[in-house]
Amino acid sequence: MEIQKAALPPATDTERALREAAMELETNFLAEMLKSAGVGETPETFGGGAGEDQFASFLRTEQARQMSRQGGIGLAEAIFQSLKERLHD
Structure with a gap:
């Protein structure tokens, strides 16, 4: 069984830019959470x-x-x- 993503309506260039900015914000948030969780830390016995x-x-x-x-x-x-709602207001 194959899972398919839901079809999204065609996005404008502005919506693509907004989505990319939103994903970058989520990326930065998740990176900070991973840092707080200790992901990527090397045990002191190594290097x-x-x-x-x-x-x-x-x-x-x-x-x-x-x-x-x-x-x-x-x-x-x-x-x-x-952001999209603010854009259309």
Whole structure:
């Protein structure tokens, strides 16, 4: 059985930009939550250092981006709908 995404109406360039901005906000939020949860931290017995900390943040951000693209926690959609309503007011 194959799951298909619901068909969305054609989006305007403005709506695409709003959706992308909303997804980026959700990505940043999720990255911070992953950081708070300790995702990407290396145990002290292995390596460490400033370079490793920097690359861990890249990993968390990319993990958060993938989570957002797969539906995330619904934050991007809520932000998008709110921005879209303001646009049409």
